[in-house]
Structure formats: C-alpha cells, structure tokens
Amino acid sequence: MPAFRAAPIVAVFFAFACAAMAQNLPVHxxxxxxxxxxxxxxxxxxxxxxxxxxxxxxxxxxxxxxxxxxxxxxxxxxxxxxxxxxxxxxxxxxxxxxxxxxxxxxxxxxxxxxxxxxxxxxxxxxxxxLPGRFVTPKAAVAGFDPLAMTGRLAVRTGSVHAELVARTLPDVELEGFDTEFEALAAVESGNADAYFGDAARASFWLNENPDCCSFAGEPYFRPDLFGAxxxxxxxxxxxxxxxxxxxxxxxxxxxxxxxxxxxxxxxxxxx
Structure with missing residues (x-):
C-alpha cells in the first residue's frame, strides 16, 4: 500500500495533475x-x-x-x-x-x-x-459537494480510499465492507448514503445496476495514493x-x- 500523508481536504479533492485527466476517455x-x-x-x-x-x-x-x-x-x-x-x-x-x-x-x-x-x-x-470517485443515488447527484457531506459513506475496509476520507471528511460515518461491490450495494439498498473508492470497479457495478445510482462529482487522481x-x-x-x-x-x-x-x-x- 502506498505511503499515506495527511493533506488539506481542498488539495485532496480538487488539485488535479492537469485538466486533461478529467476527460471522458483515458488518454495516456x-x-x-x-x-x-x-x-x-x-x-x-x-x-x-x-x-x-x-x-x-x-x-x-x-x-x-x-x-x-x-x-x-x-x-x-x-x-x-x-x-x-x-x-x-x-x-x-x-x-x-x-x-x-x-x-x-x-x-x-x-x-x-x-x-x-x-x-x-x-x-x-x-x-x-485509476481515479477515486463518489457514487450516490441518482437523486443526490445534482449539486453534490463532498465538503458538505454528512451521513454514512461506504468504503472498502482497509483501502487507501477509506484512509483518505477518514482523514479528510470528519463529519461522515464510515461504513466498511469487504469489497467495493458490497459497499456499492449498500448505497443501492439505502444502508449507506454514498460510496467512495476505486472508480473502475464502481463503473463495472453501475453498468450492471443502472437504475439506482450514478457517479457524483469529479474523478480524483492521486497517483501518490491510488498508484501510478x-x-x-x-x-x-x-x-x-x-x-x-x-x-x-x-x-x-x-x-x-x-x-x-x-x-x-x-x-x-x-x-
């Protein structure tokens, strides 16, 4: 697991390497x-x-x-x-x-x-x-603001994504699950208000579960945390x-x- 350093929430969630990384298709x-x-x-x-x-x-x-x-x-x-x-x-x-x-x-x-x-x-x-991303019920996507989040946030237990939000979103209640898919299912069932974690796994799950949920906010690229x-x-x-x-x-x-x-x-x- 990559070394993890505390960082201000604004830097964590809004400082991207370059604007090109937010486009719809990967270009490397x-x-x-x-x-x-x-x-x-x-x-x-x-x-x-x-x-x-x-x-x-x-x-x-x-x-x-x-x-x-x-x-x-x-x-x-x-x-x-x-x-x-x-x-x-x-x-x-x-x-x-x-x-x-x-x-x-x-x-x-x-x-x-x-x-x-x-x-x-x-x-x-x-x-x-592989960026990190939030997933919420579709009704909560419009105007989603991670800085204003409260409630229950589903994460994979032991992941760098879980460590990141634990340090930077103190007002949320973390709900840990063994896999990303279980964490996402908790959002679908209403047992969690949102998910944060690996975006690729979330994309795969969203394609299989198109009616309940969607990505919310922007992709977050942190090579120092999520890998190169x-x-x-x-x-x-x-x-x-x-x-x-x-x-x-x-x-x-x-x-x-x-x-x-x-x-x-x-x-x-x-x-």
Whole structure:
C-alpha cells in the first residue's frame, strides 16, 4: 500500500495533475510523441500471464472462460504486432514468480509499478490510471459537494480510499465492507448514503445496476495514493518485448482501439 500523508481536504479533492485527466476517455499517449522504432520480427509470439480474480480486468465468467479488459487488450497488442498470442491465468500469489521464471513474456494483471515488483521487472508505458470517485443515488447527484457531506459513506475496509476520507471528511460515518461491490450495494439498498473508492470497479457495478445510482462529482487522481496506473510488466532486461508493447499501446491509442476496448468493459466511463 502506498505511503499515506495527511493533506488539506481542498488539495485532496480538487488539485488535479492537469485538466486533461478529467476527460471522458483515458488518454495516456502524447499525440506529439515519436514512435519507437520497432521491428516486430524478434517478437513473433507473446505469452501473457494474468490472474482470474480481478473483475472487470481479468476474471473467469460463468462459462469458465477467461475474459476482461486485460484479456482483450493483450489480444489487441498481439494483433497489432502480428504476433501469436496466449493468455494464461495463474494464482495471484504465484504469477510474479511465474514471470520471473520465464513461464511467460509479460504480465498484464494490474501489478503496482510502485511495489517491490519494480525491483524484479520492467514496465511498459501506463495505459490507464485509476481515479477515486463518489457514487450516490441518482437523486443526490445534482449539486453534490463532498465538503458538505454528512451521513454514512461506504468504503472498502482497509483501502487507501477509506484512509483518505477518514482523514479528510470528519463529519461522515464510515461504513466498511469487504469489497467495493458490497459497499456499492449498500448505497443501492439505502444502508449507506454514498460510496467512495476505486472508480473502475464502481463503473463495472453501475453498468450492471443502472437504475439506482450514478457517479457524483469529479474523478480524483492521486497517483501518490491510488498508484501510478496500470502497465504491463516484463522480465527485467527483456527490452525487445517492452519496446514492442509500448509501440503497440501507442498505436492502439492513436487508432482508437484502446477506446473501443475501454468502452466495451466500461460503458459507464469513470473519467
């Protein structure tokens, strides 16, 4: 978990890195950046590793099929590179060792760039940042002001989002839940007045529960708390794979393919 420092509420909730981060679709590629020079021939195949327990990014559906944003993204990267592609799920507590032991060429599973993994692996460019967001019943969205909040706020127990609001919104009563989905369900049932937490999980839930609730206010980007963003991990020194993935991510962004995959899994945009 990232180090957490107390900060004034205004800085926490209203100081954004730049105005572009509040747009409706994620953009993490500089339109003016030059492409890396890539010869795809040295990367004829890519073996992606992931996990099956991180919906909506990578998980097993009711039919037992591995699906999610990361699965579609891995396949799109391979297609852009014209490389043969496999995606294999491992348990979370073993997947990093599997990558280090050459069981795969790349790990696409939401591994934290700022964690100890940075000492073991290299990382691609960031393809998505994960803001925090409030969710309220639809009737409460208009004029929502986090600074004026009172009542019960649902959070995932032990999350950085819970720590953040505990320090900065002293007038709310925190209701802790084991998962983001349980916290959101508490808002739907009326057992909480609002939710604050991971916006991607909330977006996935809102798409499945469109009638009760909606995002309220703006997305809050705090890389120091919520992480630097999502990227692909590769074994340290495997530069040909890392550079090829970077090239593919840039091309997919510019061609609109990343937006298509994003909206397929997050039709309720969290940006």
């Amino acid at each position: 590629v500089d339109p003016g950046a030059r492409d890396d020079v890539v010869d795809p021939a040295p990367v004829p195949a890519l073996r992606f590793l992931t996990t099956a327990d991180f919906p909506p990014f990578n998980y097993t559906d009711a039919s037992g099929q591995l699906v999610g944003f990361h699965i579609d993204l891995a396949e799109a990267i391979c297609a852009r590179l014209e490389a043969r592609c496999t995606v294999q799920a491992w348990p979370w507590d073993r997947v990093q060792d599997a990558l280090a032991e050459n069981q795969g060429d790349a790990l696409i599973a939401g591994l934290d760039i700022g964690s100890e993994a940075a000492e073991r692996f290299d990382f691609s460019r960031v393809y998505m940042q 963003g999502l990227s692909v991990a590769v074994p340290a020194g495997l530069d040909n794979v890392r550079v090829a993935i970077n090239w593919a991510l840039m091309r997919l962004q510019r061609e609109g393919r990343l937006d298509e995959i994003y909206l397929r899994w997050f039709p309720v945009s969290f940006y």
